[in-house]
Amino acid sequence: MxxxxxxxxxxxxxxxxxxxxxxxxxxxxxxxxxxxxxxxxxxxxxxxxxxxxxxxxxxxxxxxxxxxxxxxxxxxxxxxxxRPKPEETEILCTYCIDFPQHAVKTCLHCEASLCEVHLRAHCTSEEHILLDPTSPLQNRHCPIHGKLFEYYCSEDSVCVCVHCCLSEQHRGHQVEMLNKASQIRKAELSVILENMGLLKAKKNMATLNLTRHGRKVEQETAVLTKNVAALFSTIREHLGCLEHHILNEIKLQEQKVLLPISELIGKLEVEKDELTRKMHYIEELCHNTDSLAVLQDQELDNVRDDDDDEEETYSKHLISTSHVDRLLLSLIIQKGLDRYVATIPKLTADRWSNVECVSDLLLDDNTSGNNICLSGDLKMATYSTEAQERGANSCRFQTGQVMSTTSFSSGKHFWEVEVSEDGLRSVGVAYSSIPRAGQESIIGYNSQSWSLTWINHLIGVSHNSEGKTVSKSSTMRNVGIYLDYEAGVLTFYQLCNPIRHLYTFTCVFTEPLHLAFRVENGWVRISSKPFWTIASTTESKVGDL
Known part of the structure; x- marks a missing residue:
């Protein structure tokens, strides 16, 4: 008040x-x-x-x-x-007529809201149930009988009044007092709340782990950025030195060609001046009226004797032979670039030891199917319509497939593989325990192998007969295969432009893995090109790649 x-x-x-x-x-x-x-x-x-x-x-x-x-x-x-804000509570005291005050409690029995003053004078008996200010109160009454809800029907999950309990709709149902039903519900909610707390804790941990991984990725990419920048800085430095050397060579050749030309031009200019002088002298003699002086002059004899074409011959020789040696410059450029390209693996030698780049892998003739022809270096498998005469053994495939002689049971490895433009071609890895005959022996169609397959214009991956299309490129002929045995990772990369990631299998490898090919109407080859990678460890130093 x-x-x-x-x-x-x-x-x-x-x-x-x-x-x-x-x-x-x-x-x-x-x-x-x-x-x-x-x-x-x-x-x-x-x-x-x-x-x-x-x-x-x-x-x-x-x-x-x-x-x-x-x-x-x-x-x-x-x-x-x-003063109290209207949005804090809009329930006003029922008994404050002239100057309404905000209610602090609502009595369900009196169906009235009370301010602090009227609450002190309110009845305190048990039937006067006090709650936080509530409006409207109509939702606490039975819409059929107009009585307060006092019970809760568990079977129908609704609040009911005393008349509803006696009606046919709820007769025989399990009915509890609102307070008791509320306690049961609160107990259930407590269990749900506890489970949600555990779930929230798991999500917090997952968020923390993802955040840490994100920071680790940011650190790795920062190191990679510095290392790549350092590598290309070194490349620019080497190319700059090569450019400087070639430009100097061009300058030297220019000087070598122009020096004799300049000397001959100088000599010819002197002779031209001498001829001009003598021509003036002869003109003067021609205009001289003294016949005796003209006949006794010795300069005329010297002019006749000076008729020599040696300079003209030498001049023509210089014009025909004095040129910049472009072939020499081309050889210097080519050899310089070859020497530099050969040094790139040395620049990265201490940075890719964690990935073994395998280029000396050989195909095993003992596993080769009878329709597979192997090249002399055992790196290329070609499909043949004529069956090859090979001895039978338990390791040989009855289909157009072949595996490598070497297997891998640890470490990180990378291969580059080339395939033909046409035909059905598959590349991948397989256990030695893979079946050798029947449909289940095809790589990617069993649990012992993983494959990348070309069929017409589609490229897909498969394992245990479950496949997925990863590309629709008909021109992709170079593929990189990366194996991290301990991490259980097998990744395929497209190596032709644009270079991109194709697909990654993740699983737990339980046996040594062989490189495996399947060929029908085409060929597959292990590339012998050297390959180097950029490490992304946080211990990397800027400038070392």
Whole structure:
């Protein structure tokens, strides 16, 4: 009640809202500045001849000048900040008529909401059940009988009143008091809450692990970025040295070609000057009228004797033979690039020891099917319509398949494989225990093998007869196969442009693995190209690749 009285004192009697810029008149009453100004303006327009206070009706012959009431303004602002917000609870006390107060409890028996003052005077008997402020109360009454819900029907999972318990709809059902049913429900919710807590803990752990893995990936990519930048910086440095050497060689060849040409040009210029002088002298003789002087002059004899075509011959020789040796420059470029390309594996030798790049793998003739022809170096398998005459043994496939002589039971390995443009071709890995005959012997169609297969324009992977299409490229002929035995990872890569990841199998390997091929109307070959990789360990040093 005191709070309501305070709220009333802090409201303007004109706008009935909290004071905004309150001012005080000489009579002692307070109003909002805009409100009292509007009242005085109206009185002035109506020509009353005087001004009155809206609160006490005191008259003023001269228009009053309201004074700003800062103390009242501060009190009103503090109250507005401290008062209960409407959104906190919109349930008002049922018994506060003039100045409604916010309710703190609701009585189900009285169907009324109570403020703190009325709550102290409320009945405390057990039938007066008090709850947090609730509205509306209609949802706590039976819509059929209008009575309060007092029971809970477990079979129908609904709240019922006492009349519903006796009705045919719920007769014979297990019915509990609301309090007891609520306790049972709370116990069930506690179990659910506990399980959710455990599930949340698992998800938190999974999130933590993923976050740590993400940070690890970020660290690895940062090291990779630095290492790749360092590698290409080294490449640019080597290519820059090679470029400088070639440009110097071009300059030397230019000087070598131009030097004799410049010397001959200089000599010819001197001779041209001498000829010009002699021509002027002869012209003077031709205009000389002294016949004796013309006949006795010896210069004319020297001109006749100086007729020699040696310089002209040498000049033609230089023009025909003096050129920049482009073949020499091409050889320098080629050999320089060859030497540099040969040094790339050395630059990365200490960075890819964790991946064994196998290029000396051989195919096992003892496992080769009779329609498979192996090359002399045992790296290429070609399908043949004519059966080969091979001795029978328990290791030989009865289908067009072959495996490698070497198996792998640990470590990380990489192979590059080339395939023909046409035909049915499969590459993959298999255990030695793979069947050798029948449909179940085909790699990818049993639990002992994993394969990547080309069929027409489709490329798919398969294991244990379960397949999946991974590409529709008809031009992909180079494939990389990566095996991490301990991690149980087998990955296929497309090595032609664009180079990309195709598919990764993950499982637990239990036997040594052989490289395995299947060929029908085509060929498959193990590439002998050297291959190097960039490690991504966090111990990598910038500049070392």
């Amino acid at each position: 005191a709070s309501a009285r305070l709220r009333q004192e802090l409201c303007c009697s004109i706008c009935l809202d909290f004071y905004r810029k309150p001012v005080i008149l000489r009579c002692g009453h307070n109003f909002c500045q805009d409100c009292i100004t509007g009242v005085f303006d109206t009185q002035e327009e109506e020509e009353w001849g005087f001004y009155t206070c809206p609160e006490c009706r005191k008259r003023f012959k001269v228009r009053p000048l309201p004074v700003r009431n800062l103390a009242l303004y501060n009190i009103a602002e503090l109250y507005k900040v401290a």
